[in-house]
Amino acid sequence: MQVTIKRLGHRGDGIADGPIYVAGALPDEVVEGDVQDGRMAAPTVVSASADRVHPDCPHYGTCGGCQVMHASDPFVGRWKIDVVRQALAAHDLPAPIKGIATSPPQSRRRAVLSGRRGKDGAVVGFHGRRSDQIVGVPDCRVLHPDIIAAFPLLRDLTERLAPRGGEMSLTVTTSKNGLDIAITGAGAVAQKTATELVRIVSEAGIARLTVDGDTLLRAVDPAQTVAGVSMVPAPGAFLQATPHGESALIACVSRALGDAGHVVDLFAGCGTFALPISRRAQVHAAEGDKAMTDALLAAWRKGRGHRPLTAETRDLFSDPLTADELSRFDAAVIDPPRAGSEAQMHQIAASKLGRVAAVSCNPVTFARDAKVLTEAGFAMEWIRVVDQFRWSTHVELAAAFTRA
Known part of the structure; x- marks a missing residue:
């Protein structure tokens, strides 16, 4: 046909x-x-x-990670912008899009890989297209070279830890002191195996190894630098995928906040936005994961010249900050997971907040939540598309809202 x-x-x-x-x-x-x-x-x-164009990756035909590597970069950029535009149009919203920031190849500093044991040895990589088969990607064009270099080690760990007939997850993050590896799905680790693992990863120069929440090795702190401050994330904690993408989002948030002097950071994570903002404004951060809140506060205490910062561990889905609580602030930053945060947006809409810097990894839920703000009198000033997941269908963005 x-x-x-x-x-x-x-x-x-x-x-x-x-x-x-x-x-x-x-x-x-x-x-x-x-x-x-x-x-x-x-x-x-x-x-x-x-x-x-010809896909510049030997794994393209089998790996499910880079779905549009066969298209030119200008086309992919226009298409991702159009994905955002269509999501907004579904809610009769304008699309004041101010271009796209695309991360360079081999800059992915954090990756969630899958590992499985098989008859021919262990395999570590990404799932194939529409498949539960794991495709090894030792020549991946998006992962940081430090992660690529660790594939033999990751396969060794998989051979020793992966359950028979099942798979485990390996979150691998680069840091200034070495790789941070957090494994889930391995189950209980025998003492003899744990001792052997510590020896192997120590010789490989790994900063930290965590298996199902149990830190087996922390040779040095797997520190990240945020706003000039050293921050040690919790094992497997969410971080922006590339330094380039993180910088682009921080710049967008800073621009959207303007001269706000008292800011609330919702879904604050480990402080991607709270720490830079605290250099010029007082910040209150809310995050549902206590390990991330602790990492944020520990990093802030190391800073010099930062304004006051407070933090609370709070489930913003079931217990969003109320309109009265939010009205104490001049502006808000909100960076929810893919599901968005409709309940929190309704509280923002009912508050006296004047500015909102919104970050999203899902244009569909962003558009839904943006409709809540615009119906409450906020104007969407601009949107910037951020492409940290180059050649994939994943789309992120940052936007500025001001109340008329």
Whole structure:
């Protein structure tokens, strides 16, 4: 069957009339192949788009991580901007988008990898496209070189720890003092195995190894530098994926806050925004994970020249800051998980806050929550798309809201 691709879907598939979803196709291309259940899984490109490029990765055909590496960078940038625009249009919202900031190749400092033991040895990597099969990615084009260099070690750890017939997760983060490895899904570790693991990772220069919440080795602090302050995150803690993306988001948040002197940081994490903001404003941070709150406060205490910072551990989904609590502040930063934070947004809308710096990793839930603010009298001044997950379908953004 031969079809013409009309547009690119938000999951990276080309879409033809029907609809027919075509893997690896681009708009205006003519492709042919067998169609089953509305999908063409193995298309032959009859007429290629001018935006088609050769994927610069030997794992592209099997790994599910970089779904749009076959498209030119300018095309991917325009497409990600359009994903945000379409999400906003679904709620009749404007899209004052001010470009896109794309992280360079091999800059991913944090990755959540999967590991499994098999007959031919252990494999560590990402899942394949629409598959539970793990694809080894020793020549990955997005991961930091320090993570790539550790793949033999990660496979060794997987061989020793992964449950038979199952898989485990390895969160690997670069730091200025060596890699920080947090493993989950391994189960109980025998004392003899733990002793051997400590020897192996010590010889490899690993900063910290944690297995299912138990820190087996902390040779040195796996420290990150945030706003000139050394911060030690909790094992496996969320961090922005690339330093470039983190810098772009911090710049956006700073611009959105303006001269606000008293700021509340919602879903503050380990302090990605709270620490830089505290250099010029008083900050109160709220975060649901106590280990992250503790890391934030410990880092702030090391700072010099920072304004007062307080923090509380609070589940903002079930117990959002109320409108009265929020009205004590001049501005808010909010960076929720992919599900967004509709309940917290309603409290912001009902408060006396004048400015909101919103960060999101999901344009769909961002648009839903932005509608709550605009209906309460906030104006969306601008949006900046941030592409930390280069060549993937993942889209992040930062936006500024002011109350009229």
